[in-house]
Structures are given as structure tokens and as C-alpha cells.
Amino acid sequence: MIDFLPIPAVIERIDRTMPDHLFDFRLASPLEAAPGQFVELSVPGVGAFPVSTAAFGPDRHLFQACIRRAGKVTSALYRMTEGDEVGLRGPFGNGFPLADFTGRDFLLVAGGLGIAPLRGLLQALLARRERIGEIILLYGAREPETILFREELEDLADAGMLRLSFSVDFSSELPWAADAFICKVGLVTELLKNLRFSPENTVAAVCGPPSLYSCVPEELASLGIAPERIFATLERRMKCGVGECCHCVTAGIYICREGPVFTLEQLRRMENAI
Numbered sequence: 001m002i003d004f005l006p007i008p009a010v011i012e013r014i015d016r017t018m019p020d021h022l023f024d025f026r027l028a029s030p031l032e033a034a035p036g037q038f039v040e041l042s043v044p045g046v047g048a049f050p051v052s053t054a055a056f057g058p059d060r061h062l063f064q065a066c067i068r069r070a071g072k073v074t075s076a077l078y079r080m081t082e083g084d085e086v087g088l089r090g091p092f093g094n095g096f097p098l099a100d101f102t103g104r105d106f107l108l109v110a111g112g113l114g115i116a117p118l119r120g121l122l123q124a125l126l127a128r129r130e131r132i133g134e135i136i137l138l139y140g141a142r143e144p145e146t147i148l149f150r151e152e153l154e155d156l157a158d159a160g161m162l163r164l165s166f167s168v169d170f171s172s173e174l175p176w177a178a179d180a181f182i183c184k185v186g187l188v189t190e191l192l193k194n195l196r197f198s199p200e201n202t203v204a205a206v207c208g209p210p211s212l213y214s215c216v217p218e219e220l221a222s223l224g225i226a227p228e229r230i231f232a233t234l235e236r237r238m239k240c241g242v243g244e245c246c247h248c249v250t251a252g253i254y255i256c257r258e259g260p261v262f263t264l265e266q267l268r269r270m271e272n273a274i
């Protein structure tokens with residue numbers, strides 16, 4: 001039986017210094033969600049929208065989400081302040097099948113706000129650090145100022161927890177000392193050129209706008225990663241999140257229920273999915 005009642009939550013903190021604000025929500029009851037799953041966040045009297053988990057607090061009462069102001073509901077959320085109440089329904093969708101990939105290397109490719117769900121995945125990978133191989137994160141943003149979680153990611157790279165490279169679409173010059181990281185001007189696919197990694201042992205996860213997930217998974221396959229080990233998250237207009245409203249149906253598949261995470265092997269069989 002599906003529970004349609006949202007979990008009450010209070011906005012505990014809003015980091016407005018991030019171009020897409022980072023919200024901490026304190027939940028009335030704990031939420032168990034796997035990386036790649038999503039929740040429906042409701043603003044009372046306005047509506048709801050799907051949002052990925054950017055990270056969780058240790059007791060699962062703290063849910064963190066990085067949210068872009070896109071339209072009606074996200075604009076209403078941006079007008080709210082600490083102490084205001086929202087609701088969270090979920091989790092929905094399948095998430096990344098982490099347990100299947102013990103011992104593997106991970107290559108994460110993020111574009112723009114796609115870093116939000118991949119940060120959730122990264123957090124889960126770091127929690128099982130001794131059971132996996134190398135982690136590589138390639139992250140492309142429009143401009144240097146729009147890179148999200150930059151300091152946090154650089155600290156992790158400095159501590160040797162992951163190999164990190166940034167790309168920005170526009171910049172007259174690269175604005176930071178790039179000793180530890182590769183920084184390129186161009187699309188995130190630039191970072192795949194001459195990348196040192198072992199495709200036969202790698203699991204890849206791609207998250208970003210349609211322009212990213214329409215080409216990067218095939219590019220990764222051409223580098224030798226098996227299609228069943230290349231994952232991409234699809235973004236669709238979702239309403240109910242549970243296979244009831246048909247808003248998300250693509251190639252006869254309920255993206256909210258069967259996805260939003262799919263392997264390239266599955267995507268190749270889904271007409272017009274990417």
C-alpha cells in the first residue's frame with residue numbers, strides 16, 4: 001500500500017551562497033533512500049516537485065537537497081526561510097545498484113545540477129571506501145562560479161579520496177591553481193580524452209541535462225566500459241512518482257518506477273529515451 005501522506009519537515013538551514021541553494025530539511029521521521037532515488041517535495045498551498053537526495057545526515061532525519069529555482073514551486077521554496085514547514089513523500093524510483101559492484105572502480109560524470117544526485121552516490125561510495133577501487137569524478141559546469149560543492153570536492157581530492165577534474169564551458173582563463181585537479185575549458189567530454197582508467201573494471205554513472213546523457217553513455221561504451229555497467233539517470237516531468245499519472249512514461253516504461261536510473265543496455269532498447 002502506497003502512503004501518499006508526506007513526512008512533515010522543517011527547513012533547518014538554507015545555504016544561499018550556492019548558485020543553486022542547498023536546503024537542509026529536518027524530518028519528523030527518518031527517511032531511508034538509496035542514491036539515485038528521489039522524493040516529492042511539497043510546499044503547502046503551492047504544489048510539489050521531484051528532487052534528488054544530495055546527502056543525508058547520519059540519523060536519516062536530516063535530508064539535504066540542492067535546488068534550482070525553475071518555476072512555481074521551487075520559486076515558492078526560495079521565498080521560504082529557516083523554520084518554515086514543507087513535506088516529503090517517497091523515496092521513489094530504483095537508485096544505483098551499489099551492492100552489485102564491490103571491488104570495482106567508479107567513474108562519475110556530472111553536468112551542472114547533475115552533481116546533486118551524484119554527490120549522494122559519492123557519499124555512499126565513500127562510506128564503503130574499503131570495498132571499492134578508485135573513484136574518478138568528472139564534473140562540468142557552465143562557468144567557474146556555478147561549480148557546486150567545489151570546496152567539499154577539492155577537499156576530498158586533496159585527501160586522496162577521489163580523482164577530480166573540472167570543466168567549464170566558458171572562461172577566459174582558468175581561475176584557480178590546478179595542481180591537484182585537471183581543469184579544462186570546454187564540455188565535460190573533453191575530460192574523457194586521455195583519461196587514465198581501466199574500462200574493464202569500471203562502473204560509470206552519468207547525471208546531468210539531456211545533452212549530457214544523450215551522448216556521454218555511448219562515449220563511455222566506445223572507451224570500453226560494458227553497457228550494463230554504464231548508468232544514467234533520466235529526468236522526466238514527474239507528478240505522482242508511483243506509476244499512477246503516466247506523466248513520465250517513455251517507450252512504454254514508467255520512468256518514476258522502473259528508473260530514473262537505467263543502464264545503457266536498457267536505454268538502447270528504449271526508443272526516444274535519450
Ligand SMILES: Cc1cc2nc3c(=O)[nH]c(=O)nc-3n(C[C@H](O)[C@H](O)[C@H](O)COP(=O)(O)OP(=O)(O)OC[C@H]3O[C@@H](n4cnc5c(N)ncnc54)[C@H](O)[C@@H]3O)c2cc1C
Binds near residue numbers: 053
Ligand atoms: C528524478 C528527478 C530528480 C530531480 N532532482 C532535482 C534536484 O535535485 N534539484 C532540482 O533543482 N531539480 C531537480 N529536478 C527537477 C525539478 O523537479 C523540476 O525543475 C521541477 O519542475 C521544478 O518545479 P517548479 O514547479 O519550480 O517548476 P515548473 O513550473 O514545473 O517548471 C519550470 C520550467 O521547467 C520546465 N520543466 C519542468 N520539469 C521539466 C522536466 N522534467 N523536463 C523538462 N522541462 C521541465 C517547465 O516546462 C518549465 O519551463 C528533478 C527532476 C526529476 C524528475
Ligand code: FES
Binds near residue numbers: 238240245247255257
Ligand atoms: S510520475 Fe506519475 S506515473 Fe510516473
